[in-house]
Every structure is written in structure tokens, then in C-alpha cells.
Amino acid sequence: MTGHPRPMPEFPDDSVGLVTPQTAHFDDPLTLACGMTLPAYDLTYETYGTLNAERNNAVLICHALSGHHHAAGYHDDERKPGWWDAHIGPGKSIDTNRFFVVSLNNLGGCHGSTGPASINPETGRLWGPEFPMVTVGDWVHSQARLADRLGIERFAAVVGGSLGGMQVLQWTLTYPERIANAVVIAATPKLSAQNIAFNEVARQAIRSDPDYHGGWYAEHGTAPRRGLKLARMVGHITYLSEDAMGSKFGRDLRTNDLNFGYDVEFQVESYLRYQGDTFSSAFDANTYLLMTKALDYFDPAAAHGGDLARALAPAVCPFLVVSFTSDWRFPPSRSRELTDALIHAGKPVSYVNIDSPHGHDAFLLPDPRYQAVFAAFMSRAARDLGLAEETT
Amino acid sequence: MTGHPRPMPEFPDDSVGLVTPQTAHFDDPLTLACGMTLPAYDLTYETYGTLNAERNNAVLICHALSGHHHAAGYHDDERKPGWWDAHIGPGKSIDTNRFFVVSLNNLGGCHGSTGPASINPETGRLWGPEFPMVTVGDWVHSQARLADRLGIERFAAVVGGSLGGMQVLQWTLTYPERIANAVVIAATPKLSAQNIAFNEVARQAIRSDPDYHGGWYAEHGTAPRRGLKLARMVGHITYLSEDAMGSKFGRDLRTNDLNFGYDVEFQVESYLRYQGDTFSSAFDANTYLLMTKALDYFDPAAAHGGDLARALAPAVCPFLVVSFTSDWRFPPSRSRELTDALIHAGKPVSYVNIDSPHGHDAFLLPDPRYQAVFAAFMSRAARDLGLAEETT
Numbered sequence: 001m002t003g004h005p006r007p008m009p010e011f012p013d014d015s016v017g018l019v020t021p022q023t024a025h026f027d028d029p030l031t032l033a034c035g036m037t038l039p040a041y042d043l044t045y046e047t048y049g050t051l052n053a054e055r056n057n058a059v060l061i062c063h064a065l066s067g068h069h070h071a072a073g074y075h076d077d078e079r080k081p082g083w084w085d086a087h088i089g090p091g092k093s094i095d096t097n098r099f100f101v102v103s104l105n106n107l108g109g110c111h112g113s114t115g116p117a118s119i120n121p122e123t124g125r126l127w128g129p130e131f132p133m134v135t136v137g138d139w140v141h142s143q144a145r146l147a148d149r150l151g152i153e154r155f156a157a158v159v160g161g162s163l164g165g166m167q168v169l170q171w172t173l174t175y176p177e178r179i180a181n182a183v184v185i186a187a188t189p190k191l192s193a194q195n196i197a198f199n200e201v202a203r204q205a206i207r208s209d210p211d212y213h214g215g216w217y218a219e220h221g222t223a224p225r226r227g228l229k230l231a232r233m234v235g236h237i238t239y240l241s242e243d244a245m246g247s248k249f250g251r252d253l254r255t256n257d258l259n260f261g262y263d264v265e266f267q268v269e270s271y272l273r274y275q276g277d278t279f280s281s282a283f284d285a286n287t288y289l290l291m292t293k294a295l296d297y298f299d300p301a302a303a304h305g306g307d308l309a310r311a312l313a314p315a316v317c318p319f320l321v322v323s324f325t326s327d328w329r330f331p332p333s334r335s336r337e338l339t340d341a342l343i344h345a346g347k348p349v350s351y352v353n354i355d356s357p358h359g360h361d362a363f364l365l366p367d368p369r370y371q372a373v374f375a376a377f378m379s380r381a382a383r384d385l386g387l388a389e390e391t392t
Numbered sequence: 393m394t395g396h397p398r399p400m401p402e403f404p405d406d407s408v409g410l411v412t413p414q415t416a417h418f419d420d421p422l423t424l425a426c427g428m429t430l431p432a433y434d435l436t437y438e439t440y441g442t443l444n445a446e447r448n449n450a451v452l453i454c455h456a457l458s459g460h461h462h463a464a465g466y467h468d469d470e471r472k473p474g475w476w477d478a479h480i481g482p483g484k485s486i487d488t489n490r491f492f493v494v495s496l497n498n499l500g501g502c503h504g505s506t507g508p509a510s511i512n513p514e515t516g517r518l519w520g521p522e523f524p525m526v527t528v529g530d531w532v533h534s535q536a537r538l539a540d541r542l543g544i545e546r547f548a549a550v551v552g553g554s555l556g557g558m559q560v561l562q563w564t565l566t567y568p569e570r571i572a573n574a575v576v577i578a579a580t581p582k583l584s585a586q587n588i589a590f591n592e593v594a595r596q597a598i599r600s601d602p603d604y605h606g607g608w609y610a611e612h613g614t615a616p617r618r619g620l621k622l623a624r625m626v627g628h629i630t631y632l633s634e635d636a637m638g639s640k641f642g643r644d645l646r647t648n649d650l651n652f653g654y655d656v657e658f659q660v661e662s663y664l665r666y667q668g669d670t671f672s673s674a675f676d677a678n679t680y681l682l683m684t685k686a687l688d689y690f691d692p693a694a695a696h697g698g699d700l701a702r703a704l705a706p707a708v709c710p711f712l713v714v715s716f717t718s719d720w721r722f723p724p725s726r727s728r729e730l731t732d733a734l735i736h737a738g739k740p741v742s743y744v745n746i747d748s749p750h751g752h753d754a755f756l757l758p759d760p761r762y763q764a765v766f767a768a769f770m771s772r773a774a775r776d777l778g779l780a781e782e783t784t
Contacts, residue, residue, distance in 0.1 A: 034652035133652040193637040193660040194629060200661045201625045204668075207654060208618040210602055226600040233593045234626060237586060245585040251691065258689060260426035260525040262599060262681070266688065268585045269592045276596075289654065296658065297650060299643065 521607020
């Protein structure tokens, strides 16, 4: 917030207000799990709140499949706040009066960080389908470098939902000394066969679209929008609970009569088509493919013969694990599996299963019990770190 | 089984053996729910067992979304028996020593009965996308005409699973005097918003395939195989339970190492692609679209302000309602909804929820408890009708 004379737009009191993304360039090559090396890369990020003198109040936000760095506050040209604005801001669960929040776009993303739509410096051509597969482990390494750049040796907490929660879990294993608290929301220690199957449908939809051109669609001046739309439609079904869909749309018709045709007939069709269209004109298909593979690959127990408790041995920080009763994408049983393994491994963990009708999407939404539990864990973290009530 | 001198292939003792489809042509126009009239049409069907002198031992089999008339026994050119061979044959649940079984391909189908791939006599062109929308009610009317043709005034039972079960339910309402017993398996009195959403994804996949050509693909010498493959892949996920998929495939890799590419990596991907490819080269896309719409439209309670018990008033026969514990496409709760409404309406109903790990597909598979319940209901039906143990 500078002293610029232009009148400030009015934001809610509990908003971090106007935010401006920044980009950090990295010249040190990054070797990835797939064996390839990224010679250089950019990470786009935002920060909210103020890093204190001790540099111990930083919270890292990890995003999910279609997420990005813009988690809270407002951009100049948008009326909607960031995707996790319900939980980040002054007085919110992640209280920006206490914490300095860092939120980045992951490597391979399509919102500013280096990804398939960036130029490959070795060829001068877009990376496109040649962008290397990135894993949750790769992301965590790149996030640690961003932390180095910002002078953050240890995060007060690393926090994320869904695929973001997997990154949190990986942080506790790869950099246990650099994470003071872990918040793993609506996540799973590994995908099920059904989860992989849904991802595979999404990939086939994109890759079989004639406009995909083997991933070189940008060079053909097009994009596989049909495929990406289908991928998003399938995704949306898995993000909402059956009950949420039922109470939101039921079998309501868009007009009064059946039209006996293929135009939209039921409200739920209209909703899905709209979600698919909007997404497919804004998101990069190659990034979507990469993100689904990162989900499929995540399985920290695999290197330990499937023994998750053994895989969790390196972790040292307290965990908060949160699930939602109606989430059928990563159902409560998956969070309990993680919690049980943490307990078995002798790690400090609090687990809560929030009663919610909103399915997987519940992790994005405000909910009194969810917010209370989340805020209490973060307050305790702040107290343990000796953070003042107000850092500014 | 004629006295033909060619040596008979050997079939299992409990098989109906070699069967030959027949086709019945109808010249009386059939007015459909959508308002259109089919001037003439063919229905392809098979029969197993022998119609008795009293003509009161006939059982009608109604097929599901991708089914057809070949429910039991063997065709000359195929090594696999019909799709419900586990339940139809000498000594099986639908015992062909007692019953005369009629199994047809529904109107709009792609296995011989008049459908989008037939010639429209009024234009001399394939029906293609101009084939009228058919509803469950329309099917039941056409099935009653087939019964007339075969001299069957009243079916000993009408039986079906999934979409087939909806036809059974409709029979009890449209022709209560022509059905002595109803077996409704793995069905629902109406689709949920989530069911419709999955159907809509399938339709969008087919209709957005550039090879769909607005439904005139045959005239372009092509077919929307990519779209149909995706539709089938999504369908398959909903036919299997999460547990069945998990125990069948888990996270097993096809080769020992991750390949960090988009070739098949997990076994479940290979399975889905194979299922999709096989189906998309054998099934007609316009038929698939019609079948999904028939599913969406089915809602007998709609005309009664959503009061299912009131809608069921015309039914008079005993019902057997069967669900499977792990079916999440039409879960047990939907069968209980139907059962409760039948009880509320004062109808005789037996309901059984079979413990099975196989999801929706369980209705196709053999299972001792399922078979025992099914056979007992059919035996009681035979006794009530005074059918001898052996009709031949």
C-alpha cells in the first residue's frame, strides 16, 4: 500500500486489499525427479502481511490442481478476490496481522511461473509438451529456493488443500527442519485407482482433441478447448458431493418442458457446460496434463514398501489434518489413513472431520467449524513461535 | 436345436446353447412421447426355452444402456455367451426349463432393431441424428407389441437391471394387467443430478468430437470414436466400485518404473483405454446419446408432483427389488426409495441388498446370494402360475 494519490477502491476490512504479483528468477539449474534439469526458471508469487525481523512468521500456501499464486486479496483488474480469500486476511484463519503469507504459482503452471507456455531457452521455442514432468517433490524443492530468496529459513507453517496438502506432507519429509507446522486439508497420502482413472479420462479428453496437435497447439494458433472442457466437467463432478449437486440442481429443468433434444435441459447440464467453457478458455492444457500426473505419482510410502508410517519418519512438526464428510474425491478415510500413520509413527497430529455438504470443494469455502479449528491451530502455532498479536 | 447333421459345438449343460436372433417387422405407426411417430419399425429379439400351451410362462428381459437382445447362449460366430448368461438357462435363476424367455434390442438400438443407423423410409437416408428421442415408456409400448406378435398376453415376469429395471417399473404402471411379476435390479426411480451430470459429460464428449458431424458421421464415412471412447471410460468408472477398482488394479504399474510420460503407466489406465477402444469400434454413437437421454427422462413420479407412491398406484404384481452394497451409480438408497414407495402404496415387495464388491456391474455377475434370491422369487412365480418343473 503506497502513498499513490489515486483513490483506493474499497475492500472489506478483513481483506489483504490490493495485491501485486511478483516474479523471482532462478539461474541455478533444478534437477527434477524425471531426470531432466531445468536450466533456469521463474516463480510468480504474492505475499500478504509483513515478514517480521526474526523472519519466523512466514506461511507458505501450496495450491491445488488448477490453482495459482493469487490466493487472497484483489488484483487491480478483477472484482473477485483470490481463491482462498475466505481463509487468508486480517483476523482470518491465516491471520495476516501475525503471519507473512507467501503464495506461489507452481513450476509447470500457467499463471506466470515457468511452464509449458514459457520459452525453452535451449530451443527458443515454447516448451509445450516437452516441458518436463514435475512432481510434488520437485515443487517442494523449488518452493524451498523461493524461501531462500525471501530470506525465510523456516516456515511457521506450510498449508494446502487437495494437491496442495500433498505438497505440505512432502515438505515435512524433504525439509523437516524448515517447517514448524503442517496443515494438510482434504488430501490423501496417495491416489486411489479410481482417482487415477478420472485423471486418465481427463488426459485422454485433452490428448485426443484434434486441436491438441501433440501438445504443440500454440504453434498452430489453437488450443484443445473441447478436451479441456470435458476434463473440467468430469473434475467438477468429483469436486461436488452428490448431495450438494442434488440440492443445488436436483432434476430442475431449465425451461418448463422437456425439449427432447440435446440442448441444455437440466440445470446441472448448464452449470457443467459453463464451468467447462470458462475454464477451457483460461487454463493451459499442457499444464492441466502435468498437474494430473503429479497427482498420480504422489506416493511417499512407495519407497518404503507401502509403509506410510515408516515413510513419515523424517517429519517432526505438529500436523493439522482436515477432511470433509461429503468429500468423495479424497474422502475422510484417506485423511484418517494419514492420521493413523502419523500416530503410528509417533508424530503430533490433530485430525478433524468437518461436517459439510459441499464435497471436496468444502476446503475452499468458509465454514464456522472449519475456520475455528484452522484458526485455533494457527494461533497455537503463532504462540509457540512467540509471534506478537500484531506484527505491523 | 434342429436335426442338422453338422456336429454341434459343445456348450455347458446349463447353457441355452446356440441361439439365432429373429426380427419382427411392425407396420402400425408408433407414436412416441416426444410427439413424433415412427411409421414402421423392426425389433430384433431372441427367445430361449419353449412357450407353453397356456402361453403364460413368458419372461421378458429388458436391457441396459449398452445392452442388446443377446442375453444368453451362444451365437455361431462368438465364443462369449450373452450378457446375462449367468442368470438365464436350464436350472439358472431364470430357468429355461420352466420359462420361455424373450430378449429384445430396444428401439433406437444398434443391434438390429430400428435405430439411428437404420434407413428413414420417408427420406431414404439414414435416420442418424433425426431418429426420434425414445423414452422408457416408448420402449414398453413397443415391447407390448412384440408380446402381441408372439401371442403373449401376460408375462410371467418382466426382468431387468439398471436402465432395464426402469423398463420393468414402467411395465407395472403402463400394462399392469400384462405383467405377473416384476424384478427390478440395480435401478432407480429417477436419476440424480450427479447421474445426469455424468451422462452430460458423455454426450458432450460425443457431440464435440469433430467426427460427429452433427450426427451425420456415417454419411462422412467416419464415427466419433474418440468421443464414444471417453463416454465409455467415464461410464466404466461409475460401473465399478472404488474398492473393486482398487483391488483389481490398485496403483500397480504396467512396467516396473515410472515413465514420466503419457503412455499407459498404471494398470487402471490400460484397462480403461481398452474398454473404451473396444466399445467405440462396436457401438453406435447416436444410439448411445439416445440411451443416456432415456435415462435422464425417466421419472414416473414427475407427473404426480414427485409423489412416487402415488405414481405406483396402478401396479398390482409382486415386486422383487435388488441392490448391491457397493453400487454407487444407483446405490442401495435408490432401491430403498423405490421399495419404501411400494410399501407406502400397499404393493407386495421383497427387497434385498446384496453384499458385493463389484459396484453397479454386480447385477451382471454370478453371486450365490443374488442367485438364490433371484431363483427363489422366480420359482415362487412359476408355482403361482402353475408352471410344471419342466415345460419341454
